[in-house]
Amino acid sequence: MAQPRVTRIALATLPTPLESGGKLQSGANLWVKRDDLTGLGVGGNKARKLEFLCAEALDNDATCLVTVGAAQSNHCRMTAAAGARLNLPTHLVLSGKKPKNLEGNQMLSSMFGAHLHHTGLDANDWSNLELARAELTEKLICDGQRPHSIPIGGSTAVGAIGYANAFDEIILQCNLQNFAADAIVFTTSSGGTHAGLVAGLLRDRANNPKRIQPKIIGIGVAKGVAMSARLIADLANQTLNLLGETAHATVDDVIIDPNYMGADYALPTQAAADATTWAAHRGAWVLDPVYSAKGFSGLLGRDANGDFGVDSNIVFIHTGGLPSLFVMH
Ligand SMILES: Cc1ncc(COP(=O)(O)O)c(C=O)c1O
The missing domain is CATH 3.40.50.1100 (Rossmann fold)
Incomplete structure (x- = not known):
């Protein structure tokens, strides 16, 4: 086979x-x-995807992870967890404004050491969220990083x-x-x-x-x-x-x-x-x-x-x- x-x-x-x-x-x-x-x-389900997405990141000698999702994205939280496990700084592009207190997935993502980027965008606005991910990825490249940038939900x-x-x-x-x-x-x-x-x-x-x-x-x-x-x-x-x-x-x-x-x-x-x-x-x-x-x-x-x-x-x-x-x- x-x-x-x-x-x-x-x-x-x-x-x-x-x-x-x-x-x-x-x-x-x-x-x-x-x-x-x-x-x-x-x-949660994203762990199975992240096993392959993060192996791809390591194969590409990535220096950080970037991904995107809704304010309470489980995928973002689990990517933050993977980043912690692999010692890769992780950037999360999120819908919604920065809340007064971080709760649920955002609280955990922050606990795992991820950088949270609140866009103020609507959770349904996938195209602008993806644009914000692309912009952040570009900025990190300009700063000399090699980001591994993962689309919404890790659905590649x-x-x-x-x-x-x-x-x-x-x-x-x-x-x-x-x-x-x-x-x-x-x-x-x-x-x-x-x-x-x-x-x-x-x-x-x-x-x-x-x-x-x-x-x-x-x-x-x-x-x-x-x-x-x-x-x-x-x-x-x-x-x-x-x-x-x-x-x-x-x-x-x-x-x-x-x-x-x-x-x-x-x-x-x-x-x-x-x-x-x-x-x-x-x-x-x-x-x-x-x-x-x-x-x-x-x-x-x-x-x-x-x-x-x-x-x-x-x-x-x-x-x-x-x-x-x-x-x-
Ligand atoms: C708890 C949970 N179930 C199901 C799904 C759907 O999985 P997929 O995005 O692969 O369709 C998600 C995606 O974010 C999720 O967080």
Whole structure:
């Protein structure tokens, strides 16, 4: 088989557990993949991407990391944690104004030693946030640094390899527990998690043509990339290319459910609040209001709509997000 042309540096605690979640309302079995427990800087999905993104930074002899996100970005917090672990100064370009007191992810990012750059921009204004990242990157280059500059959510093909590998990890754990997953459901925003899972599935299908593959279902929580099947298929193809695979993703491989975002990114929904209570009571799983609770509300909503068969096996990837629970609104 073709060898990956990318390197990885260990930052996450892997494999994460796959826990039984009992029965859903329909009689389907719920499984919870605990990617909230990846360890790096209190955990979450970005640790898997950062293992590849930071290896790329070290390969390029970077002297610092730069990335960008919403004011309460988990990706920024985890990049700050990776910077601390690797002794690389880390710059975070954030939406919103500088708050009086740092809370949640910003408090942790600052604790990890990152430099916070508050732009005053709206969290949905991805193009100007990316422009601000490009400007800061330029400035650091002019100052004699070699920044490794990472786009929103770490959603490059290199980052997505983390989730191509997570797909294999999930399938192996399902096999070990004697079941086959019928669907893998998760929260999608900047699209890297989704693209990586699609790439992982297509690689597995090429290697094991007889295996019945799960549906990959992303629950969209932002109006950006997550809502574009075309962009996610393109990113999956770039990921497959880096992995040396010839499999090809099309828009038909990408299922995005936009029905659980509510009015906008980070605005609360009743379904997410109910899903949070359900998950806390059922398995002491702690969901966050911006990402994982909306994703899980999508799983519960689709189950209530009859999407999952009796005794089918549905894996929810808990992508993390704990720190924003502690932010005063
Ligand atoms: C907790 C959490 N879940 C899910 C996601 C979505 O992942 P992706 O950006 O790869 O679509 C994010 C992204 O920021 C996140 O922080």
